[in-house]
Amino acid sequence: MANRTIPRLLQTPAIVLLLFWMLVPLSMTLFFSFIRYVLASTNRPEWTSPSISNWRGFGNYQYVWNQDSFWLAIHNSLLIVCSILFLTVILGVAIAILINRTFPGRGIVRVLLISPFFVMPAVNAVLWINMLLDPVLGLQGTAVAGANDLVALLRDAPVVGSFFSLWPQFEPISFRATQTSAYAVIMMVTWQWTPFAVLILMTSLQSEDQQQKEAAILDGASRWSQFRFLTLPHLARPIAIVVMIQAIFHLSLYAEIEIVSRGNGNKNLPYYIGELVNNNIGAASATGIFAVILANIVAIFLLRMLGKTLME
Amino acid sequence: MGRIVLQKVSKKFGEIEIIPPLDLTIEDGEFAVFVGPSGCGKSTLLRLIAGLEDNTSGDIIIDGNTVTQVPPSKRGLAMVFQSYALYPHMTVRKNIGFPLRMEKMDQAEIDVKVNTAATSLNLTDYLDRKPGQLSGGQRQRVAIGRAIVREPLAFLFDEPLSNLDAALRVGMRMEILELHNKLKTTMIYVTHDQVEAMTMADKIVVLQAGVIEQVGSPLELYRAPRNLFVAGFIGSPKMNLITGPLAAKHGATTIGIRPEHIDVVASGGTWEGTVSVSEHLGSDTFLHVKVAGFEQVLTVRSIGDIAVKHGDKVSLSPRLGELHKFGADGLRIG
Ligand SMILES: Nc1ncnc2c1ncn2[C@@H]1O[C@H](COP(=O)(O)OP(=O)(O)OP(=O)(O)O)[C@@H](O)[C@H]1O
Ligand SMILES: [Mg+2]
Numbered sequence: 001m002a003n004r005t006i007p008r009l010l011q012t013p014a015i016v017l018l019l020f021w022m023l024v025p026l027s028m029t030l031f032f033s034f035i036r037y038v039l040a041s042t043n044r045p046e047w048t049s050p051s052i053s054n055w056r057g058f059g060n061y062q063y064v065w066n067q068d069s070f071w072l073a074i075h076n077s078l079l080i081v082c083s084i085l086f087l088t089v090i091l092g093v094a095i096a097i098l099i100n101r102t103f104p105g106r107g108i109v110r111v112l113l114i115s116p117f118f119v120m121p122a123v124n125a126v127l128w129i130n131m132l133l134d135p136v137l138g139l140q141g142t143a144v145a146g147a148n149d150l151v152a153l154l155r156d157a158p159v160v161g162s163f164f165s166l167w168p169q170f171e172p173i174s175f176r177a178t179q180t181s182a183y184a185v186i187m188m189v190t191w192q193w194t195p196f197a198v199l200i201l202m203t204s205l206q207s208e209d210q211q212q213k214e215a216a217i218l219d220g221a222s223r224w225s226q227f228r229f230l231t232l233p234h235l236a237r238p239i240a241i242v243v244m245i246q247a248i249f250h251l252s253l254y255a256e257i258e259i260v261s262r263g264n265g266n267k268n269l270p271y272y273i274g275e276l277v278n279n280n281i282g283a284a285s286a287t288g289i290f291a292v293i294l295a296n297i298v299a300i301f302l303l304r305m306l307g308k309t310l311m312e
Numbered sequence: 313m314g315r316i317v318l319q320k321v322s323k324k325f326g327e328i329e330i331i332p333p334l335d336l337t338i339e340d341g342e343f344a345v346f347v348g349p350s351g352c353g354k355s356t357l358l359r360l361i362a363g364l365e366d367n368t369s370g371d372i373i374i375d376g377n378t379v380t381q382v383p384p385s386k387r388g389l390a391m392v393f394q395s396y397a398l399y400p401h402m403t404v405r406k407n408i409g410f411p412l413r414m415e416k417m418d419q420a421e422i423d424v425k426v427n428t429a430a431t432s433l434n435l436t437d438y439l440d441r442k443p444g445q446l447s448g449g450q451r452q453r454v455a456i457g458r459a460i461v462r463e464p465l466a467f468l469f470d471e472p473l474s475n476l477d478a479a480l481r482v483g484m485r486m487e488i489l490e491l492h493n494k495l496k497t498t499m500i501y502v503t504h505d506q507v508e509a510m511t512m513a514d515k516i517v518v519l520q521a522g523v524i525e526q527v528g529s530p531l532e533l534y535r536a537p538r539n540l541f542v543a544g545f546i547g548s549p550k551m552n553l554i555t556g557p558l559a560a561k562h563g564a565t566t567i568g569i570r571p572e573h574i575d576v577v578a579s580g581g582t583w584e585g586t587v588s589v590s591e592h593l594g595s596d597t598f599l600h601v602k603v604a605g606f607e608q609v610l611t612v613r614s615i616g617d618i619a620v621k622h623g624d625k626v627s628l629s630p631r632l633g634e635l636h637k638f639g640a641d642g643l644r645i646g
Contacts, residue, residue: 214364215397219411219458220385229410233401 033060033285040279050281060286070287073272074294080185080268081250081298085243087190092197092242093235097227099198100205110202117195125259128188135172144172178265185256185266193249197242204238205231240306247302251295269294313375314388314465314498315340316361321370323356323522330356331522333370338466338500338515340375343492346502347509347545348519354502357519358468361500362391374465385414390459391468394475396451398443398458404430405439408457429457433487449480456491466498473508485512506546510534518542540642543568549598549611551636556607564637564645571598571613573634576620581627585610587620601626 036047036054047054064070099109116124132139147170154164175184208231216226254270257263263271269291276284316338323331331353338344346354359365361372363384371380379387390411398407405426406413412422430436433453443451452472459467469488473481489512492499503509509516510530518525518533518541526538530546537543543551551568559567575581576599585603599612599620612628620626637645 209395209397211393211395211397212399215391215393215458216399216410217364218362218384218389218391219462220414221410222414225414229402230399236401 029285029288031285032281033289034058035282036060037281037285038279039281056282060282061290064283064286064290069267070272070290073267073269074290076182076266077251077268077294078298080182080189080253080266081247083186084189084193084250085246085302087186088194088197088246089239089242091190091194092201093239095194095198096201096205097231100202113198114195116192117199119192121192122255122259124188124192125185125256128191129175129184129260133173133175133184133187135174140175141172144170176261176264178261181257181261181264182266184260185253188256188260189250189253193246196246200238200242201235204235208234236306240303243302243306244299247298248295251291251298313340315375316466316498316500317373318361319371319373321360321367321372323353323360323365324368329368329522331360334522334524336517336524336527338498341496341498343489343499343501343512343514344517345509345513345515346500346517346519347504347506348525349545350504352519353522354504354519355470356522358391358470358500358502362389362468363387364391388465389468390462390464390466391470392452392455392459392472394471396443396455396475398451398454400443403440403442404435404446404454404457407443407454408435408461411458411462425461426457429460432460433457448476449484452476452484453487456488460491460495464497466500469499469501471502471504474503474505481508488512507548510546516546518545520545536644537568537636538644540566540568540638543636543638543644549613552608552610553638554606554608554610556605558606559637562635562637565640566638566642568636568638569630569634571611573631574610574612575629575631576612576614576618577627577629579627581629583610583628583630585626585628587622587624587626590620590622590624592617599626601628603628 032050034056035050035052036044036056036059037050038044038047041047095113099106099113103109119127130138135141135144151164151167151170155161157164173180175181212230213226216230221229251268252270253268254274257266257268257271260266263275267275269287273284273287273291276287318334318336320333320335321331322329322333346357348354356365360367363379363382367380371378373379374387374389399410402410408429409422409426412425426439427436430439433456435450435453435457438446438450438454443454446454452475455472472488473484476484485508488499488501501508501512513530515527516530516533517527520541525545526533526542528536533542533546537546537551540553544553547570549571551570552574553566553568555566559565583603583606585601587599588602588609589600591598594617595615597614597616597618597620599614601610601612603610610628612626639645
């Protein structure tokens with residue numbers, strides 16, 4: 001036994017440090033979530049400093065639970081994360097398969113494909129919302145205006161003119177509005193993270209066994225069957241990795257939401273917490289704990305689903 | 313039925329001609345073995361027949377139908393690969409049933425066929441395992457099962473046993489032969505192991521650099537190799553090939569005598585030599601003998617264990633009736 005004691009002793013500082021590293025923030029959040037703690041209160045100045053005497057039990061949780069805006073934030077978080085996962089995985093698989101073949105200029109295409117991943121999230125959001133999606137000045141505005149001009153021109157044309165005069169004016173979409181801002185976020189993050197999926201799936205495609213493919217060809221498998229029964233199961237694990245990593249990253253999206261709409265209509269959980277932190281630390285901490293629980297549920301759910309569908 | 317005819321079939325990879333135009337006929341029900349050194353184009357030839365490679369010119373005819381333009385799955389051939397090429401995510405049952413599932417056969421019928429194949433291959437206990445949980449021999453049997461259920465016109469085997477250990481290889485060899493006796497389906501079997509070729513084949517096709525050197529039954533090849541390459545390739549240990557004045561005396565550029573056709577005699581043999589290495593296998597003894605005047609070391613095989621060792625003087629008597637003579641062009645004379 002003595003020969004085990006020394007290694008354990010030597011490991012202790014690292015383990016203790018790690019424990020502090022993780023446990024201190026978590027336990028502080030837990031503690032704050034059970035007390036009344038606000039930054040500014042003229043009526044109850046005792047609530048402005050954290051103290052056990054302000055114990056509120058599950059009051060903060062109850063308060064948050066009963067807020068409509070909390071449920072909206074959860075709804076938005078799930079909508080944004082799931083849409084991004086769905087789109088990046090489908091696009092990732094499709095693009096990875098496309099560029100896995102040999103064609104002239106493959107090297108350059110691959111480098112270009114990866115590049116969105118190196119754009120900073122905030123810059124990405126600014127570029128998309130101002131230069132691409134802006135209904136007046138962005139590419140969208142220009143395109144819609146151009147299409148309207150074209151239709152107007154065709155209305156005066158002989159023969160087809162009467163057909164085009166039935167067409168309505170195209171309306172550009174404002175992506176800063178309550179109903180649409182989440183879609184803008186989904187679009188820009190999908191654009192940025194698809195390369196990540198492509199990168200991981202492409203490396204996995206290159207390790208696919210060619211003789212299995214040939215055996216399947218001889219067995220009469222169509223291209224779709226080869227994809228469905230060989231490639232997709234082969235990609236199941238890398239897809240699970242892509243989904244897990246992205247779920248972790250996108251549950252905490254913040255910059256894009258801030259830049260697109262200042263949280264107008266598409267607050268997600270982190271943004272909601274960020275607003276609460278401006279004053280009500282107790283409620284913010286309770287929401288934080290909810291967020292941790294949500295992240296775990298999402299992770300377990302996603303893994304189960306992937307395991308079932310892909311592994312047969 | 314399963315008569316396979318190749319007419320002037322050739323294959324180029326880019327500018328390099330791997331297989332110059334060749335003609336070959338494999339009769340229905342025949343067990344044909346392609347044998348040759350590594351890189352001679354055996355696999356390529358098999359893949360051409362299977363349709364996994366397109367031939368550069370010529371025609372492939374199966375049962376009278378030209379299949380050159382027919383996709384692999386429609387040629388009615390089943391292939392067994394060296395690496396087994398099992399589908400790793402499917403159970404043994406699904407693996408064997410996969411070709412039937414692709415034919416859209418209904419599940420009940422698939423189950424019957426899979427069970428029959430599994431029984432004949434002793435795989436019933438493993439049907440619900442994944443390939444990763446099987447031994448090499450079991451995996452190869454699954455691959456064979458997957459080929460059998462399709463009831464193909466012909467089976468193509470590409471070195472199916474070379475990933476197995478020696479003992480298992482002998483066992484599987486017998487199983488494949490039994491399968492052939494039972495099904496009576498044409499089989500084409502690629503190997504670089506000439507013992508496999510000799511023991512299994514009805515017809516051996518010896519290839520070198522994409523060229524067919526000789527086609528014949530194992531004993532034809534053994535008794536009358538058409539040229540020096542076949543003479544050296546078929547038979548184990550290798551035939552002794554002797555050049556120089558001794559060959560000239562027999563009216564040839566090269567003469568060949570198999571190790572088993574040289575007898576060790578007490579005295580008064582044709583050649584006197586010194587043993588450099590003796591290999592005692594118990595059933596046989598292989599002697600490597602240096603004979604004065606020969607450039608090559610002679611290999612001699614004698615039955616049983618004879619008491620000679622390194623440095624001993626031996627007297628050798630070749631059976632002149634078994635002598636093979638080759639001309640300057642390397643072709644057999646007489
Ligand atoms: N796809 C390809 N592209 C270019 N050359 C190829 C290709 N496939 C095979 N070759 C060449 O064709 C020749 C014959 O290859 P093949 O695989 O048929 O040999 P083999 O007789 O099966 O050898 P082994 O016993 O080692 O399996 C080799 O020189 C190989 O380099
Ligand atoms: Mg080969």
